[in-house]
Amino acid sequence: MSAHTFFAVPEAPAYALRHVRIPACLTTPTAQALTVATTFEHGDLHDADLMIEDGCIAAILPAGTAAPASGPDLRQSMVLPGLLDCHTHLDKGHIWPRKPNPTGDGAGAAQATGEDRTARWREHDLLARMSFGLQTAYAHGVLAIRTHLDCLQPQADISFPVFQELREAWQGRIDLQASSIAPLDIFLTDEGRRLADTVARAGGQLGCVTRFRGLPNVPLQPEFDVAIRRFFELAAERGLDADLHVDETGDARVLSLAEVARIATEVGFAGRILCGHCCSLALQDEARIARTLDACARAGIDFVSLPTVNLYLQDRDPTASRTPRWRGVTLLHEMKARGLRVAIAGDNCRDPFHAYGDHDMLDTYTQAVKILHLDHPLGHWIEAATRTPADIMGLPQRGRLAPGLPADLLVLRARNYSELLARHQSDRVVLRQGRAIDTRLPDYRLLDELMT
Ligand SMILES: [Zn+2]
Structure with missing residues (x-):
């Protein structure tokens, strides 16, 4: 022994x-x-x-x-x-010592990460930090990881080759998947098409944040519609699944999730759609929640909640003088009760979006039980870290x-x-x-x- x-x-x-x-x-x-x-x-x-x-x-x-x-x-x-982590950001991981988030909120996170990405995210740096994350996850017993990769150019051309090298190197230990992440407005330009081609070549998922660069979170009409439609069109043409960061905000007026569901149904998108975060949904009125979840069910949307990161970023006062009043997480109980597939995942580790975290899905599960009240009864909630992310990631042998x-x-x-x-x-x-x-x-x- x-x-x-x-x-x-x-x-x-x-x-x-x-x-x-x-x-x-x-x-x-x-x-x-x-x-x-x-x-x-x-x-x-x-x-x-x-x-x-x-x-x-x-x-x-x-x-x-x-x-x-x-x-x-x-x-x-x-x-x-073994557990599965279906939403992470290995490319951002572990930059905290050199690039902390000065305010601890989403704006501080985006600013700090953008500066670090531009200055430091070359092959050697990404390889070392992503390998560190993979080694940590492996030691904790994680079998599969989907990482988002920041894809504002020129980053996609640097990060995707590193991802492909790591996917090969870790084959047999961790099944590695990648989804792009970029502001939605790139799908109004040719950069969106080029990104979809990059993702297709790498065998990834097409993803973005459902908001425009530098603008408030509220969906803009009609540009928002045009961009989301183009996003689904590019994914469908290449047979890609979709993986979106949606409404990661405590502003209840932000309604992108309903729009994503409506447009996915209208265009008849045949791939899988995974929506992460969906925080603002939890602050809307019951009638609107019901309408949105009905639309999500029609569109066949899967959900992943990122409870530790939501708890960290949401409802934070950047001056640290006000106590947070809500937990930041989306409506997992209501989604599951409707038969929607819901997973939990780790998201960020030691970067400006989350100062903590250790790529340990067992820890994510235990924290999720407490943050989301996945107890009394515990019921089948262990599925949210095992069977359900396995199904969402297309790995039916895993999680059972x-x-x-x-x-x-x-x-x-x-x-x-x-x-x-x-x-x-x-x-x-x-x-x-x-x-x-x-x-x-x-x-x-x-x-x-x-x-x-
Ligand atoms: Zn994320």
């Missing part, structure tokens, strides 16, 4: 993890014979023995079935599938526990959600293809030379 694990993972090609607990909502119907160990209030967990063979889950059996000699008795430790799937797992000391949510799971064991990986995190000192 190495110093950083709480049990010895067997070396044999076939072994059992005996007496574990797994979320019922993440298992397949073949596991239905398993008994539910805890009440719904605490999230249904099955007692099980997990049979591991040649790097995969060979079987999920009722606890006590596997022979004692076949593997360790984990005494009700929880096992989760079933025979035949890779044994890419988190084994926690925690025996239930109470223990999981109360204490940081820094002693988790991360299995990749049935083998324990090194979960030590990269040292921040590795980035020191970039921070001067």
